[in-house]
Amino acid sequence: MPLSISSSEPATARTGRITRVTWALIAGAVVLYASAELLARFGLEQVSTMHRRLLQEARAANAFHKSPSPSKKTVLLLGNSLLLEGVDMERLHAGLEPRYEVQRFVVTQTRFLDWYYGLEALFRHGARADRVVLCLTMAQLVSDQIRGDFSAHVLFDAQDIWPVSRDSAADLTITSGYYLAHFSAFYATRGELRSVLMNRVASSVQQMWHQAVISPAVSPTGSQLIAQSVARLGRVNQLCNRYGAEFVLLVPPTQDRGDFLLARAGAQAGVTVVQPISNSVLSTAYYQQDGFHLNRRGAQSFTDAIIREWMK
Amino acid sequence: MLFDSPAYLAFLTLVVIVYWKLPRKQQNLFLLAASYFFYGWWDWRFLLLMIASTGMDFMIGGWIGNSDDPRRRRLLLLLSLVINFSILGFFKYFNFFVDSFTRTLAMVGAGPLTVQFFRIILPPGISFYTFQEVAYIVDIYRGKLKPADSILDYALFISLFPHLIAGPIQRPSHLLPQVQQERTLDPGTFLDGVMLIISGLFRKCVIADQCALVANGCFGGHFGHGLPVTVVGVLAFAFQIYGDFSGYSDIARGSAQLLGFHFMVNFRQPYLASSLQDFWRRWHISLSTWLRDYLYIPLGGNRHGTRKTYRNLMLTMLLGGLWHGANWTFVIWGAIHGLVLSAERAGRLGEDQIPATNPLWLWMRRIVTFTIVCFAWVFFRATSVSEAFRLLSDTSVNSARPELVTAAVVIAVVAAVCLAMDLRIENAREEYLFQNWTPQRRLATGVATLAAILLLSGSEPNAFIYFQF
Numbered sequence: 001m002p003l004s005i006s007s008s009e010p011a012t013a014r015t016g017r018i019t020r021v022t023w024a025l026i027a028g029a030v031v032l033y034a035s036a037e038l039l040a041r042f043g044l045e046q047v048s049t050m051h052r053r054l055l056q057e058a059r060a061a062n063a064f065h066k067s068p069s070p071s072k073k074t075v076l077l078l079g080n081s082l083l084l085e086g087v088d089m090e091r092l093h094a095g096l097e098p099r100y101e102v103q104r105f106v107v108t109q110t111r112f113l114d115w116y117y118g119l120e121a122l123f124r125h126g127a128r129a130d131r132v133v134l135c136l137t138m139a140q141l142v143s144d145q146i147r148g149d150f151s152a153h154v155l156f157d158a159q160d161i162w163p164v165s166r167d168s169a170a171d172l173t174i175t176s177g178y179y180l181a182h183f184s185a186f187y188a189t190r191g192e193l194r195s196v197l198m199n200r201v202a203s204s205v206q207q208m209w210h211q212a213v214i215s216p217a218v219s220p221t222g223s224q225l226i227a228q229s230v231a232r233l234g235r236v237n238q239l240c241n242r243y244g245a246e247f248v249l250l251v252p253p254t255q256d257r258g259d260f261l262l263a264r265a266g267a268q269a270g271v272t273v274v275q276p277i278s279n280s281v282l283s284t285a286y287y288q289q290d291g292f293h294l295n296r297r298g299a300q301s302f303t304d305a306i307i308r309e310w311m312k
Numbered sequence: 313m314l315f316d317s318p319a320y321l322a323f324l325t326l327v328v329i330v331y332w333k334l335p336r337k338q339q340n341l342f343l344l345a346a347s348y349f350f351y352g353w354w355d356w357r358f359l360l361l362m363i364a365s366t367g368m369d370f371m372i373g374g375w376i377g378n379s380d381d382p383r384r385r386r387l388l389l390l391l392s393l394v395i396n397f398s399i400l401g402f403f404k405y406f407n408f409f410v411d412s413f414t415r416t417l418a419m420v421g422a423g424p425l426t427v428q429f430f431r432i433i434l435p436p437g438i439s440f441y442t443f444q445e446v447a448y449i450v451d452i453y454r455g456k457l458k459p460a461d462s463i464l465d466y467a468l469f470i471s472l473f474p475h476l477i478a479g480p481i482q483r484p485s486h487l488l489p490q491v492q493q494e495r496t497l498d499p500g501t502f503l504d505g506v507m508l509i510i511s512g513l514f515r516k517c518v519i520a521d522q523c524a525l526v527a528n529g530c531f532g533g534h535f536g537h538g539l540p541v542t543v544v545g546v547l548a549f550a551f552q553i554y555g556d557f558s559g560y561s562d563i564a565r566g567s568a569q570l571l572g573f574h575f576m577v578n579f580r581q582p583y584l585a586s587s588l589q590d591f592w593r594r595w596h597i598s599l600s601t602w603l604r605d606y607l608y609i610p611l612g613g614n615r616h617g618t619r620k621t622y623r624n625l626m627l628t629m630l631l632g633g634l635w636h637g638a639n640w641t642f643v644i645w646g647a648i649h650g651l652v653l654s655a656e657r658a659g660r661l662g663e664d665q666i667p668a669t670n671p672l673w674l675w676m677r678r679i680v681t682f683t684i685v686c687f688a689w690v691f692f693r694a695t696s697v698s699e700a701f702r703l704l705s706d707t708s709v710n711s712a713r714p715e716l717v718t719a720a721v722v723i724a725v726v727a728a729v730c731l732a733m734d735l736r737i738e739n740a741r742e743e744y745l746f747q748n749w750t751p752q753r754r755l756a757t758g759v760a761t762l763a764a765i766l767l768l769s770g771s772e773p774n775a776f777i778y779f780q781f
Contacts, residue, residue: 018499021751025506028759036766172353176319186766187318194768208718212529 033186040186040193048196051189054107058154061105066128066244074101076127076245078115079135081108082252086294087135088303095307103129107154111143112136112232117164118155119236123243132240133274135250138262142228144168149181153188214290229265237271251275253282253302254292276305313353315563316516316769323350327473328570336494340468343571350473351437358435362471365399368392369445370459370466373452377459385453392449400442403434408638437477439635441470443602448484450606457484465491474567478560480578480598487573495572503751504744505569507758511744512562514761517769519726520555523548526719531693531703535716538708544720545703546686549693551726554583557596562744577743581734583685586677588652591685603632625657626650641691641700648688 044051067074075096077083084106092102105122107114115134146168152161161182165175181188198206233249240247249271251262266273284291286298294302313320327346334342352359372392376385448469451457460466469488475481529535530545561578568575578598585591592600608628614621626647633646694700733745742748746757 015499018503018751021755022499022503022506025503025755025758028755029762032759032762032766173313173317173319176322177317180318190766190769197767204715204718205722208529208715208722209525211713211715212525212532212534212719214534 036186036190036193037184040184040189044185044189044193044196048192050108051192054154057103057105060103061122062125062127064103064127064129066130067101072099072101073130074128075103075131075133076122076129077102077104077133077135077250078119079104079106079250079252080110080140081106081293082137082254083135083250084108085288086252086299086302087306088296088299091300091303092306095303096310100310107147107151109147110151110155111140111145111147113144113146113164113167114151114155116232116236116239117160118151120239121155121157121160123239124157128243129245131246131248132236133248133250134236135252137252137254138225138229141232141249141262142225148174149177149188150191152178152181153185156182158182226261226265226268229262230269233265233269233271233273237269247271249273250306253277253279253286253294253298255279274306274309276309277302313350315560315567316513319353324567324570331571332497339495340464340491343473344464344468344471347468347471347473347476351471351476354436358438361399361435361438362441363467365396365442365445366467366470367463368395369449369470370463373449373459373466376449376452389449389453393446396442396446396449400438403438405634405638412640440479440481441476443481443599443606444470444484447481447602447606448488451484457488460488460492462492472568472573474564474571474573475575478557478564479596480561480564480575481602482575482598486576490573497572501569501572501574503754504747505566507747507754508562508566508569508744510566510758510761510765512559512564512566513765513769515555515559515562517559517765518555519730520552520559521769522722523552523555523726526723527552527693529719530716534713535719536712538706538711540712540720541716542690542703542706544716544723546689546693547727548719548723550583550682550686550689551723551730553689553692554579554730581738583682583730584678584734584738585681585685586674587656587681588649588684589656591681592649592653599632599635603628607631621657622654625654629653636692639695640697641694644697644700645688645691648684648691652684 045055046052061076061078064074064076077087083104087104089102089104096102107118110118115136119132119134144167146164147155151164156164156178158179161175161178164170165178170178177187186193195206198209233247237247249262249266251273253275260278262273263275282294282298282301286294286301288295313323323346327343331339331342331346348359348363351362369392372388376388379385379388448457448466452459460469465488469482469484469491472482472487472491526548527545530541530548533541535541535544558579565575565577576598578596580594580597582591582595585594608624611624611627612620613624627650629646629650630643631646633642633644633649636642636645690703691697691700694703736742737745740748746754749757
């Protein structure tokens with residue numbers, strides 16, 4: 001086949017060649033996407049420690065069960081990076097060992113809606129626990145945002161996507177993206193894939209992108225705050241009760257000023273709200289540079305406080 | 313339905329397949345239904361407004377075309393202009409005028425206004441389809457165009473989905489005959505369409521979205537403050553808006569070509585312009601030529617003396633600025649362009665007066681033009697006039713974060729890629745990169761570009777900037 005179009009080439013031959021190239025281009029796009037999908041399904045777990053941890057925890061959470069022994073309770077501990085960074089799991093396991101078996105499931109950048117629908121999907125898949133503990137701040141509890149495509153793939157069932165889109169005020173374009181993300185690992189994890197790639201090729205660019213999108217923690221305000229918190233705590237409580245679990249909200253220490261309202265909201269909703277360390281207790285020496293996540297020292301203090309609280 | 317979303321790609325694929333299987337008479341009806349579905353996907357309530365506006369202009373156009381009475385024709389033209397611009401003004405500028413009014417009252421000491429006005433939501437694409445409707449009516453009035461016989465054809469001309477939300481603003485004399493005639497499926501045009509879509513996705517998802525991160529970081533204070541941050545932020549925004557809007561236009565034109573339509577070129581390497589006059593022949597061409605033909609020339613253009621020429625230039629650019637959005641920042645942006653265009657005219661510095669034959673001289677002019685364009689972008693990007701002046705007046709150099717260096721390097725790489733692409737297109741006189749290559753080489757570059765899009769596109773959806781206008 002000639003590599004260039006000659007002016008003497010018959011029009012029909014040229015048309016046929018262009019048609020074949022067009023089809024090849026479309027086929028190339030399909031093959032590229034299929035390769036990316038395979039990479040996301042089988043490759044990301046191999047190269048990303050974070051993703052491997054997440055998948056392991058997801059599998060363990062789905063297979064979690066109630067304790068057969070009345071003297072030992074099973075606890076499903078759910079949350080985001082505040083839980084990941086703020087709780088030393090080895091220390092927690094050791095401290096609670098005689099009375100509690102704890103299974104953590106962390107998906108970073110998640111908020112209330114991610115976990116309400118994510119928890120419903122976990123229960124639907126057969127997960128059970130004596131106690132469900134959700135670790136969120138006030139701002140995260142009342143937020144209408146979700147982690148988007150990633151949650152659609154990792155946390156939600158297909159049947160959850162329409163209601164979660166409605167609750168998070170997503171438009172039809174975003175909702176259709178969630179449906180694609182639910183079925184396509186590549187579409188859902190393309191951000192993670194790019195981060196892994198950038199971290200290896202140009203980590204400074206990845207750090208710059210991270211810095212560019214950091215948004216300061218916003219303390220929610222407004223008279224609707226308590227009412228909204230009560231409603232949301234009540235929703236999760238009802239869900240847990242339906243599956244025979246006790247629901248507890250664990251409030252991590254942050255600079256979030258609104259968190260003291262959660263105890264009041266919990267009392268109104270009939271939900272146990274545990275805040276082992278109030279926000280004013282820990283100095284900046286216990287936080288990472290971002291001023292939001294606990295550092296190793298802060299994590300030890302928070303973990304010890306949780307153990308003391310639960311072992312009372 | 314954003315052009316870079318999976319929903320749009322699925323929609324387009326389905327429409328193209330069904331469209332070419334239909335007989336000619338049903339194609340327009342199907343495309344109109346698809347276009348209304350596309351528009352209603354955002355909010356079906358705005359669809360009713362567009363249909364009403366379409367019906368009104370179709371009727372008025374017909375009445376003007378069938379009348380020989382100049383007075384009646386002029387009255388009908390005025391009626392259409394008043395209704396069209398009233399609708400546009402109400403939806404686009406109501407909030408702006410209420411806010412300006414209450415601020416003025418507060419400034420003169422009248423205290424805050426206690427009456428709470430309702431807020432108006434801007435219907436998508438209203439600025440674009442209103443301008444097409446006005447062009448249709450004015451062309452009929454001027455005798456340049458015959459009114460459309462079929463409301464179906466006219467409605468499709470207004471609402472054809474590839475140009476509906478953010479242009480390119482199509483001229484009736486260019487698009488309406490295409491709607492009325494039979495389209496043929498030409499493999500070469502179809503391949504060009506696919507390549508244009510890939511090129512547009514690259515410009516949007518790889519270039520614009522990366523620049524958007526840097527621009528948002530700089531303007532949001534994430535990289536510190538001061539002159540270096542402002543400079544990097546403005547450069548990032550310059551390439552963001554170029555990649556964003558030219559990418560959108562490429563996808564629009566590519567989508568149209570898959571359906572057998574041809575849209576006008578909207579961008580011709582604008583940052584290679586050697587004067588501001590030249591810039592406006594390359595940037596958002598469908599808007600700049602619309603403003604020239606339906607505003608500048610009717611105002612008198614350059615036919616009534618020097619003073620009126622400058623007045624017309626300034627008015628055109630001020631209104632062009634205000635067309636972009638209901639904010640004083642856009643008015644100032646337009647004023648800067650109007651002033652520099654006037655200065656070029658006064659000093660005979662435009663492209664027509666001093667053709668740049670010496671490469672060094674040409675590049676110097678390009679750099680000066682680009683600098684002026686970037687200075688004006690500060691006002692375009694800022695959320696308020698006070699923010700723009702704060703950015704321009706903060707000349708400190710030591711308060712930037714270390715990440716700014718990486719951001720500057722990323723923007724330098726993006727700028728180099730854009731420059732290389734534009735120089736190639738400019739020198740090869742192509743409509744998109746590698747257009748004149750053999751089909752096999754275009755296949756290879758197409759696949760490689762798709763791989764880059766998959767690898768580098770952001771995970772968060774970024775709406776096209778011009779969707780808000």
